[in-house]
Amino acid sequence: MPYITSFETLEQEIEKVPGKPVVLEALWDGDTNGWFLYIDLYTETGRFFWKKTTAVHLGIISMGGDIRLFNGQVPAWPEAVLAKAIGEKAAEKYGLTFYFPSDKEPDDNCPSWTQRHLAINCADCNKLILPTNSPYLPKEICHHCHLEREWNEKIKLNKPYKDGIYGTYRTKDNPDECRDHTIVDYLKTLKALDAAIIIFTHDELIAIKDNVYNEIKQLIANYKPSDLQGESRKFGAFKTLSFEDRDYEIEMKFGHAHWELYSQVYRYRTLEEAVLNGWTYYLHIVKGITDRDDAFLRFVYAVCNGETSIQAINDRYRNILTAAEVLATLENLATLNCINILNQTIHITERGKNIL
Incomplete structure (x- = not known):
């Protein structure tokens, strides 16, 4: 082809x-x-x-x-x-x-x-x-806009992101490569920390890998094929996931448990590579991040290449948030040292980059 x-x-x-x-x-x-x-x-x-x-x-x-x-x-x-x-x-x-x-x-x-x-x-x-005749989608909009509506609602509600503790592993050997390997149970032990950078030893990395493996085995034990059948299957996005000599059909659009299994296997394989190659891993933690904070950081970093204006953010969220809500969010991110604000211009900081 x-x-x-x-x-x-x-x-x-x-x-x-x-x-x-x-x-x-x-x-x-x-x-x-x-x-x-x-x-x-x-x-x-x-x-x-x-x-x-x-x-x-x-x-x-x-x-x-x-x-x-x-x-x-x-x-x-x-x-x-x-x-x-x-x-x-x-x-x-x-x-x-x-x-x-x-x-x-x-x-x-x-x-x-x-x-x-x-x-x-x-x-x-x-x-x-x-x-569409899918039972999972509104009839009048596309799947992308359906997700956009859901995400905008999360931004409005402004609930804590990942239980309010934002942590991302990052390799010293490849600082541009950032992968989320958040271990929820581990993060819960760190709630007293407002901000921290934790370095994992080789043995700790192996322990985390083993924890992810156990989570995968539990997800596999509870695995059920997609209930989309016949004509309804065209509304799904199916992938084949191979793990330990067995294939699993993964429904990516609407199967939350399937997506979790897919994500955990990806994380496990990355951790396997990290252990094999002796990577040094850091966990960057910032407490108090919300869904709205997360959206703002991603907009500044990914869409605006790390620098933008307050006006641009107001324009981006014009029909979702008020100007007062935008300003309050930016001030919170500045307090957390995730962004700097100077003369109406916003710059993402190293801490802001590290937790994305």
Whole structure:
């Protein structure tokens, strides 16, 4: 299957197809490695009564698996950026229509070019989606907007994040690589600490790895296959997880227990690598972080590259929080030494980076 990596590679594939190019289509799909884009071309041959439209698969655009969702690379979809750039260039050169219904984030519930008449517009983002009969989703919005509504509600409620104790392991050997290996039971013993950096010995790291292993075994003991059956399965996002010579079907969208098992196995394998390679691990702890604090830090660090303005944050959360709530949150983060505020400009601190 050809990989589309540039306009030149796309052009080469288009030139192989007979007929007049009329539509270039980009649709999301996913497998056990993550999300990618299918690139298809619709061409016309013949004239009048003999006119025929044919769909031809040109290739895929893929720039990384779901590991990006764990290591904090957000926004995580350069596939969309590339597809838009080369699609618009193809539209200009060939006079075709570039059809990319979900150009900001992955969504495998968008209609193909020939299914457009079956689609509705998402009430929040307006993109075309196929009507859902899933018992887990609202009927009028896409899955991404459903999650966005849930997340916005968490920001409004402003509940403590992870029981109010925010801890992240980080390796000394690779400071840019940050993975969340929070062990809840361990963190509960640290509630008296407002802020701390704890260094783990090799033996302690082995003990944590063993604890994660025991959690995995418990999750496996309680594992049940997804209850999505028949037509309803198209609303799920299924992956195959292999652990100790056995495969488990993981339903990623709605199966919370499945996602927990998937996450813990990922954590366990990372800890195995850490123990094997003798990595030095740090646990950065800040007490008093809320869901709203977490959202602000991620916005400043990931979206704004570590620096932004108070006005930009007000704009981002305009329909969710008041200006007073935004300011109070920023002042709390400054008190926790997670950000610095100078002349209406916000900079994330090393502590702020370390806990993300």
